Amino acid sequence: xxxxxxxxxxxxxxxxxxxxxxxxxxxxxxxxxxxxxxxxxxxxxxxxxxxxxxxxxxxxxxxxxxxxxxxxxxxxxxxxxxxxxxxxxxxxxxxxxxxxxxxxxxxxxxxxxxxxxxxxxxxxxxxxxxxxxxxxxxxxxxxxxxxxxxxxxxxxxxxxxxxxxxxxxxxxxxxxxxxxxxxxxxxxxxxxxxxxxxxxxxxxxxxxxxxxxxxxxxxxxxxxxxxxxxxxxxxxxxxxxxxxxxxxxxxxxxxxxxxxxxxxxxxxxxxxxxxxxxxxxxxxxxxxxxxxxxxxxxxxxxxxxxxxxxxxxxxxxxxxxxxxxxxxx
Ligand code: NDP
Numbered sequence: 001x002x003x004x005x006x007x008x009x010x011x012x013x014x015x016x017x018x019x020x021x022x023x024x025x026x027x028x029x030x031x032x033x034x035x036x037x038x039x040x041x042x043x044x045x046x047x048x049x050x051x052x053x054x055x056x057x058x059x060x061x062x063x064x065x066x067x068x069x070x071x072x073x074x075x076x077x078x079x080x081x082x083x084x085x086x087x088x089x090x091x092x093x094x095x096x097x098x099x100x101x102x103x104x105x106x107x108x109x110x111x112x113x114x115x116x117x118x119x120x121x122x123x124x125x126x127x128x129x130x131x132x133x134x135x136x137x138x139x140x141x142x143x144x145x146x147x148x149x150x151x152x153x154x155x156x157x158x159x160x161x162x163x164x165x166x167x168x169x170x171x172x173x174x175x176x177x178x179x180x181x182x183x184x185x186x187x188x189x190x191x192x193x194x195x196x197x198x199x200x201x202x203x204x205x206x207x208x209x210x211x212x213x214x215x216x217x218x219x220x221x222x223x224x225x226x227x228x229x230x231x232x233x234x235x236x237x238x239x240x241x242x243x244x245x246x247x248x249x250x251x252x253x254x255x256x257x258x259x260x261x262x263x264x265x266x267x268x269x270x271x272x273x274x275x276x277x278x279x280x281x282x283x284x285x286x287x288x289x290x291x292x293x294x295x296x297x298x299x300x301x302x303x304x305x306x307x308x309x310x311x312x313x314x315x316x317x318x319x320x321x322x323x324x325x326x327x328x329x
Contacts (some may be wrong), residue, residue, distance in 0.1 A: 051080075097139075
């Protein structure tokens with residue numbers, strides 16, 4: 001395993017980490033969660049990602065029970081939660097001081113830990129002043145309940161505003177952002193945030209490196225019955241898979257697969273390895289529903305030396321979506 005600093009912070013996360021969106025509860029039960037988390041940890045993974053909204057809290061409950069079973073020292077791994085969608089009532093959603101505090105306490109109870117290493121604002125909340133959220137996060141840091149706070153799918157401007165407010169008020173600024181990043185979705189990480197890495201020391205914990213599995217090549221011949229796209233609750237993902245853009249993605253994944261095979265790698269390993277080539281990626285959060293997938297994906301580290309200039313150029317020509325020059329402010 002390689003370890004990378006989370007932006008300019010002193011925290012070193014494993015380059016590959018493990019998350020539970022969709023999978024825990026829907027596809028992965030308690031026993032499988034223990035198996036997958038152990039496999040990841042034994043391979044050097046030290047970051048496990050979660051959120052209050054995943055399976056309405058059951059994802060955190062399963063992870064909490066798994067951590068209890070596994071009995072790892074609390075100083076040997078890092079854990080996250082995310083606040084935004086806690087329930088249906090107005091007090092249970094968004095980034096108000098109230099919900100940020102209530103959601104953190106609830107996540108700690110479900111995960112059965114005393115503190116969260118990383119705590120994310122899962123989306124921007126246009127109904128709450130950014131200053132209120134920055135102060136609420138700062139208070140959690142002071143209370144010892146959160147070590148590093150960050151954002152997910154915020155704009156560069158919103159992140160810069162949060163930093164400015166924190167700097168002016170002597171408050172804790174956000175350390176990291178959690179954006180989608182993969183061979184199909186590149187704009188935010190490569191263009192919009194380009195300046196924030198050096199000016200604010202922003203770290204990134206990137207999600208859906210396989211675009212929900214498409215970049216494993218598994219959808220080339222239809223939708224396997226046991227796959228995410230076949231889950232009734234995720235019909236919207238399947239709709240995206242079946243529209244013109246989705247079909248084009250599946251085609252490109254097939255082309256990438258041919259290149260991967262030339263390198264002695266799988267499509268998934270090529271796609272995950274490509275994310276790791278970006279030095280502004282602090283950690284790539286893997287998703288997996290079984291041990292074989294996770295083992296394969298962790299193998300992405302081994303193929304990194306194969307991803308030389310010429311290979312990267314061939315990847316670029318297949319995906320044909322390189323963002324324009326980085327955005328400047
Ligand atoms: P991926 O895009 O890597 O998709 C993972 C899924 O793809 C697996 O669950 C599995 O689904 C399939 N898959 C994975 N590896 C293979 C393989 N080798 N061969 C075949 N199929 C494979 O990541 P996720 O979308 O799961 O995102 C990763 C993590 O990122 C999440 O768990 C979560 O922690 C975080 N996240 C954060 C978001 C945010 O808004 N901040 C949003 C989304 C995710 P199956 O077996 O069902 O086909």
